[in-house]
Amino acid sequence: MDTGSQLIWMQCQPCQSCVSQNATLFSPSSSSSYTTESCSSTACASLPRQSSQSNACQYSYSYASQASTQGQLGTETLTLLSPEASTSAFPRLVFGCGLNNHGEYGGAAGLVGMGQSSLSLPSQLSSVLGGKKFSNCLLSHATLPSSSSASPSSLVIGEAAAESASRMQFTPIVANPAVVASLYYIDVLGFSVNNVRLNIPASTFSIQADGRGGIILDSGTTYTYLPSAAFSVIQQAFDTFIKLPRYSNHPYLPLCYSVQEGQETTAIPPFTFTVHLQGMDLAVPLDNYFTKVDEQEPIV
Known part of the structure; x- marks a missing residue:
């Protein structure tokens, strides 16, 4: 989850160059709900760098750490798990299907952009969840996730993120x-x-x-x-x-x-x-x- 980035992306098959991840690679060809974004789409035009291949929008994104990802822009249904163990599905989420990826991501399958752009997760879910607000209380890096005393950290998106605002201090x-x-x-x-x-x-x-x-x-x-x-x-x-x-x-x-x-x-x-x-x-x-x-x- 990256507040300094705008793009949601994950590694996909057939991967030309992929970094090590803990989960199985996503296979677009095995999904009935996956679609590619065309080069003329609004989402493709929102990318800082893009190109076209058989009218499919190709993206290229790099980070200050020298990590990078290149691939195809597509849409898929995103399903999120709530703290109460219920699920919510969000169709046609735009994301990058990474086929050529470099860098260190700690075993993660990709990256969730949380920045102030139209392609970020808060922006894409804003019309459904009531705005672009989000809150996240980050765990200390010194707290091991496997520790019995460690509690999970929840990401709250939309209007619900402001429910505890009266108990918080803010800076603009x-x-x-x-x-x-x-x-x-x-x-x-x-x-x-x-x-x-x-x-x-x-x-x-x-x-x-x-x-x-x-x-x-x-x-x-x-x-x-x-x-x-x-x-x-x-x-x-x-x-x-x-x-x-x-x-x-x-x-x-x-x-x-x-x-x-x-x-x-x-x-x-x-x-x-x-x-x-x-x-x-x-x-x-x-x-x-x-x-x-x-x-x-x-x-x-």
Whole structure:
């Protein structure tokens, strides 16, 4: 489920190049309800890149991680399971039938685009479910799905997603007028380490006139990436408060410390970020800004 993407796609037979997945490959030829989208369809015109082969719409989609998928755009009946174990069917859902796919998807059969485009899942189901609203409480990556204490995380789409709104706090989605994209931008004001607000100008995170900059919410990106000017200040703050030896040999994560067993929770200070709404501070759980790479060294 990717809030930074617009396309729903899954791997299909006959697969020319497919990544490893846990489920059986979908076979369009075995489905009586599968149809291909023509090149003249509205859905095909909505793709950022498309081509035609025997009047069937061909798509090509790539991601910042260098992963990619190419294939044929089609429609199929989507059946979703509710928390109460009932099912709901949604006919003629437009999706990509991936025949040439590359990247790492953790054993998943494909990807569900949740962005602000006409091809995303919330947009396609909006007329049936009462709008494009959706909510999802993400499980911590530190909680194993097989754990007896782990509860499943539900995705709620449509008007039902607003039922608990009175118990929530909100920050506005910010528009980026210079970029035609499905991304969700938010207005971040700053960061704090050990409850000390860092001296980072709020303009560091602003959207520029040419569309560059800004902070997006992207469930498909593993790490949080910040401008180097902001990251250097955060790094200095952690160095000030963490009294542990630095570990400098990690290939791509620069802020690392060597710890002994049990030191993680006592040695690492709290980390918060401030968003637009009334200067609301959101505390980041420790497991979401430091992680252990082996038995000796945690990294951020």
